[in-house]
Amino acid sequence: MFDFNNLIQFSHTYCIEICGLLVPMNVLASLQxxxxTVLHRPKKEINLMALVASFYALMIIFHVGSWFIVGVVRIQTFILLGFASCSLMTNIWAVIHGSSMRATIKFFQQFIVKFIKVITFQNQQVIPETK
Structure with a gap:
């Protein structure tokens, strides 16, 4: 039979190392x-990358769960849980409805471009011509 006590002990002993590895891996894997999706890659590639990214997110959720089991309720556990949950939802969104993700990203891209144009236009100082 599998002993979860050893797994939980490992998770607690190497907490910094686990988080130091899983968080950047999750960020990079969830971006893919x-x-x-934005580059209109084949659905098979999107599904594969989402599966890998979801693995990292689930590992973080299990790691945080091991802390909840022993009663450690701190802000770090909630931040990690929220981060992993958002990552997992983003991966599911990319797999289930990639077209709405593309439309949302396109909307934000256009908004940011317009916002930057407004800011740069307002920051330009008009120097009067001297004759």
Whole structure:
């Protein structure tokens, strides 16, 4: 039979190392389905990258769950849980409805471009011509 006590002990002993590895891996892996969706890559590639990214997110959720089991309720656990949950939802969104993700990203891209144009136009100082 599998002993969860050893797994929980490992998770607690190497907490900094686990988080130091899983968080950047999760960020990088979760960006790939988003990028692949925007670039209209084949559905098979998007699904594969979302599966890999979801693995990292689930590992973070299990790691946080091991802390909840022993009663450690701190802000770090909730931040990690929220981060992993958002990552997991983003991956699911890319797999289930990639077209709405593309439309949302396109909308935000256009909004940011317009916003930057407004800011740069307002920051330009008109120097009067001297004759």
């Amino acid at each position: 389905p988003i990028i692949f």
